[in-house]
Structure formats: C-alpha cells, structure tokens
Amino acid sequence: VKAAGKDDLAQLRDALGELAAADAAEVVAEARAAARVKARALIEEALVEELVRAAAAQSKPPVAAATRPDTTPRSADGHAVWLYGVVRSADADVLPPALAGVEPGARVEILREGDLAALTSPVPRDEYADERLREHLNDIEWVERTARAHQDVLETALVSGVGVVPFRLCTLYRGPEGVHALLRDEGETLRRSLAVVDGRAEWGMKLFVDRERLAEALAAEEALDDEDDGLREGGGEGTDYLVRKQQGRAAQRRVDEFAARCAEEVHRRLETMAERARITPVQPREAHGREADMLLNGVYLVSRREEGQLEQTLRALRADWDDAGFQFELTGPWPAYNFVSTSMPVTP
C-alpha cells in the first residue's frame, strides 16, 4: 500500500489539475448562464411590479368617461382594447351595428375623439399577455380565426363606403384611454392617411410563371424562326453536346429575361390606373403553394370607380400570356394595408 508514494500523489494531483482546467471553461460558462437566468428573473420581477403599479394608476377611470357611454374604461375588469382601424367620426354612424369582434361574443365598439373614431373591441387581457400570446401565435388556426375577424371588421367598413385606416394585427391597449390618446396625438397623420385611402381600395396582382412551359413556348417560337431562316446545325457528337449545353444555357437566360420583362410590363400596366403602386416581396413556393415561381407581388391603390378597368386589364393580360405558362391572380378590394404609414411615433 505504501507503494503509492509522493510521486504518485503528485501525478494524481497534476492529473486532477488538468481535468479541472479542462472543465473550468465549461463551469464558468454554466455559471454565467445560470447568473444570466437569475438576473433576468430579478429584472422581470422588478418590471412586473412597475407594470402593475403603472396599470393600477391607469385604471382609475378618467373623469370625462362618465359623460361618454362609449368610453367605458375596460382596463379595470381585466380587458384590453383591440384596435382594428380608424375612420372619420361622421362615417362611423354608417357602419352596421353590433359587428363581431376578434373574441367570440365581443362586439365592435367605437371610440370617438373629435372628428376621428377608432374601431375597437374588448379582449381578455390574460389571453394577450406575453407567453399566452406566443402560444396563440404558434397555433395557426388561432391566427387564421383572429386575422379573418380583424379583416372582416375592416372589410365591412370598406364595403360600406367608409374610408378606413387599417392597423396591424394585435395592436392592443390596456384601456380606452390609450386609444383616445392615439387619436389625439396622431390625429394629423391619421387624417392624412384617411385622405389617401378615401374612395379607394387596395388590389393585389400576383404573377406566376411555369418556367418549363415558358421555355417550351419560347423554343417553339424559335424553331419557327429557325425554319424560316433555314438554319441547320452540323458537326460531330462532341460538338453537338457542347452546342446543346450552350443552347440550354442561352434558353435558360431567355426564359429568365422574358419572365422579368413580363413582370415589369404587368406592373407598368396596373400602375397607370392606380393612384399609388408598390411592389412587395414575392412569396416563396412554400408560402403560395403553387407549382410555379412568383414573379410579381404588386399592390395598387385604385379608385373604387376605376375598379372595372382592373378586370379588363386582367382579361387582356391573360389573353396575351396564358399560353406561355404565365398565371395571374388579382385580389381585392382590400383595405389599404399597404398604403398607410406603417410607423407612427410612440404614444405614451
């Protein structure tokens, strides 16, 4: 037993030292991660306290609310206010009563502030708190139901002939005071946006191409040209291969160029009848689900009186290009989601 002498112990210590050194980095990293989690929890706790205090301060009903039945404070009863869009106060009376909101059973409420009015509805605040909201957003069925309900309210305004400034999905206030503050503080921007959307609607034009069909159409055209010219290629097998490869690349390029020109032309033709036009990012195949490539995803703000022209243009475009593998999809009328200012300064 005595055989384990000083040297052995020293060796053992060295070995342990090496092991410790190897682990040290990992231990430090773990400790850092643990510290971060702890710090976050502490900050969260402090934040929660502050938020609760702020919410408690806000939920005291404002004096003005007593004289206005449509501004009943909701913040006290665990409800938040969902904001759909803003219309002119005078137009709000044109809307059908008791529109359904995003939450089952909830009705759209109109909050007025001077000449502006917000379309809102109450939602249970708990359902839209951070974690719960994230769970909902993970559930595509919930997203679809909610998005369609939001759209329904705005579309009702649109088809009622009411100019409406649409807001992004999940714009929520703790209580109606926040919405009133928005209408007051951003009144100028909102009025400008209303002037843009008045009497107009947004339309979408999507252009797709089946590149194989287009390649065939272009090749067929070229074959005709070649026959006219009496062109014939000669040469051995090796040069045939190279020629074919070269021709393949050239054909690919022609397809791409032709497709790009077509997209430009379609956009140009719609732009001429629109008050405003924008090109939004094309959707990838996994988003639109077609066996074709999207070439154009244009949006156009068109006067409601000129909408008939869109159909005519669509028919003309189809007559020209359907056979070459192009597909057109016209959607609308939409509330002018793509033609309102997408950012407004912070309102406290």
Add this chain to the structure above:
Amino acid sequence: MTQAALRSNADVALVDLIDRLLQGGVVISGDITLAVADVDLVYVGLRALISSVAAAERRGLELPA
C-alpha cells in the same frame, strides 16, 4: 365592387391576409404589439400548414384511380 371581385373573406388566401396584417397596416406602439420574432413565428406555422396541404394534394393526385 366589381362582379368578378365579389368574394367572401373565407375565399381570401390566408397567406395574402397574413402578409397584409403582419407586414402592412399602421404600426404604433400600443401597449401590446407584435415583435419581429412573433411575426416570424406566424410565418413558420403558415409555411408548415401550406406545405402539409400541398403534400396532401400531391399524395391525392398520385393515388391510382
């Protein structure tokens, strides 16, 4: 509204709706608004849905008559 454009909300492709409601519309700092990560979350779900529908359709087409 033009005749051919008459359609119910239910016919509107979900992807077009999501694009507009999550990329367009007025953005303000309400008390709750969606963060970029939240929007990405929705698109992940949307793509999964569309690819599963497309796969089902493809399977449907491949079935012998």
